[in-house]
Amino acid sequence: MSIEDLILRLRVEEDHRKGDKKEMADANANMVVGQSSKSKSQKLLKKNFKKDFKRTTKPLAPKGKAYKKIKGSCWVCQKQGHRAQDCRHKKDQDSDNSGLTNQANVTDMEIDDIDIDLTAVVPETNMVSDAKGWWIDTGATRHICSDKDLFYEFHPADSEEKLYMGNSSSSMIEGKGTVKMKFTSGKVVTLLNVLYVPDIRKNLVSGPLLNKKWFKLIFESDKFVLTKGCMFIGKGYLTEGLFKLNIVIVNDTGNKMIVSAYMIESFDIWHARLGHVNNKLIHKMVHLNMLPKFKIDLKHKCEVCAESKFVRQTFKSVHLRSSELLDLIHSDLCHFKSNPTR
Known part of the structure; x- marks a missing residue:
């Protein structure tokens, strides 16, 4: 037996003796005891304590084996010094739960403490919406x-x-x-x-x-x-x-x-996409289902086509040419790093 186990046994015995002294003091509160009766009572107390101590105490460990101190607390009563399988409160707990074996494990919670995400489909509501949007x-x-x-x-x-x-x-x-x-x-x-x-x-x-x-x-x-x-x-x-x-x-x-000039399926867009072709060619492609059907405005005039048909004025001929030293000469610039043409 180690010193820690001996100290633990002594503390248990001391607490037990204090409890017996309190019981004897309460019983003899209104009595006057003589010297002879006092010695008899002390002998009787010692005999009872020896009987109770032998009946309640158990060997801490079997012979030939070392005693191991139990670490942690009991899972049932949350007290230290014993395990859950040896706890005396376990029987009371098992008897209380014996009638609940047929019930499911249900956790009662308040709805206010739970965050629930709900998705609902409302078939009809009173809404004011834009009918033309x-x-x-x-x-x-x-x-x-x-x-x-x-x-x-x-x-x-x-x-x-x-x-x-x-x-x-x-x-x-x-x-x-x-x-x-x-x-x-x-x-x-x-x-x-x-x-x-x-x-x-x-x-x-x-x-x-x-x-x-x-x-x-x-x-x-x-x-x-x-x-x-x-x-x-x-x-x-x-x-x-x-x-x-x-x-x-x-x-x-x-x-x-x-009909706007910016319509996606319009004559103006296809006229520009096809390189400003004439109206007859576009009408023929629509007839052959090569283009989507749309209204062809024969009176429409393309601004790009009109500008491209303008007659360009001729450049004025230059009569004066530089012939002396340090005169101003106009010439085109060339790029020497360009690739030669075939």
Whole structure:
């Protein structure tokens, strides 16, 4: 037995004796004990202590084995000096939990202490939206319009077709047509095969369909920029979760003179792309389905073609030539590092 174990045993015995003295003092509080009775009581106390000590104490370690001090506290009662398997409170805890074996492990918490992210789909809400505005939608596969007055050309639907939404709902398609959007930059984009769906709340422009027509869509810093080649078409800003296009609302949609020189599918653009060819060649290419169908304005005059046909004035002839030393001579500069021509 080590010194630490001996000290521990002595402390336990001292605490036990103090408890017995308090019990004897309480029992003999109102009694007068003589000298002979006092000696008898002390002998009786010693006998009882020896019996209790032999009955309660156990060998700390078996013979031939060293005693190891238990480190840490008990998992059941959180006290030191014994393990959880030897704890007397374990039986009480097992008896309390015996009737809960058929129940699941449930943790009760207050809702205020838990951060829950919920995603809900609201089918209908009271919203005030711009019926004539247009929003760009990269998830839409078709152009959709809810206002019949915005159509430049309209054809009612022959059969009952439905438009299916992302939340498994559907709406009836009542027609198709052509819509022209005029941006604040002055350029006009013509949307073909636009579906007329009165139930939809916003007019949507399909991003994938614009990409198929060689448009470039740029989303950056809550701003949308639409370009085609090196030409700027229009822009938009983030509004209500989507990018709204900055367009000019034209009230007189029935006027056929809205055709702008900056239309994407127009005579002016193809005339410039093909090197300012004549009108007959463009009309022939449209007839052969080599170009998209558009209205050809025979009375339109190209400014570039008109300027290129101007007659240039002749240069004045120079009669004076330098013939003496240190006279001023005009000549062309040459580059000596250039590659020789064949």
